[in-house]
Amino acid sequence: MLTSYIIRFYQRFLSPDKSIFSKGRTTCAMYPTCSEYMETSIQKYGAIKGVGKGLLRITRCHPWQKNLVDLP
Numbered sequence: 001m002l003t004s005y006i007i008r009f010y011q012r013f014l015s016p017d018k019s020i021f022s023k024g025r026t027t028c029a030m031y032p033t034c035s036e037y038m039e040t041s042i043q044k045y046g047a048i049k050g051v052g053k054g055l056l057r058i059t060r061c062h063p064w065q066k067n068l069v070d071l072p
Contacts, residue, residue, distance in 0.1 A: 003042055003047055003050075003051065004039065004042065007035050007038060007039050007042075010035055011035050015033070015035060016028070017033050018033065018035070028061075029063065029065060029068055030061060030065060030068050030069070030070055031068060031069050031070075032070075032071070034054065034057055034058050034061055037053075037054060037057050037070065037072055038050065038051065038053075038054025038055075038057065038058075040071075040072045041053040041054050041057075041072040042054070044072055045072075050072075053072060057070065
């Protein structure tokens, strides 16, 4: 599926937490990270609803977030 390849590419090369350039640092305060959340949502709900849930999660991600664990 194309969306999983896009997510894997992001995680491997662009993500501040998981990429090969991150040097082991963790910058995301939420668990799971937004890319992991979107990947799980797509597997659980399908492409359209999963991407929608993932995008809503990204809008909730900010430094003042109180609920740090958010499972799909």
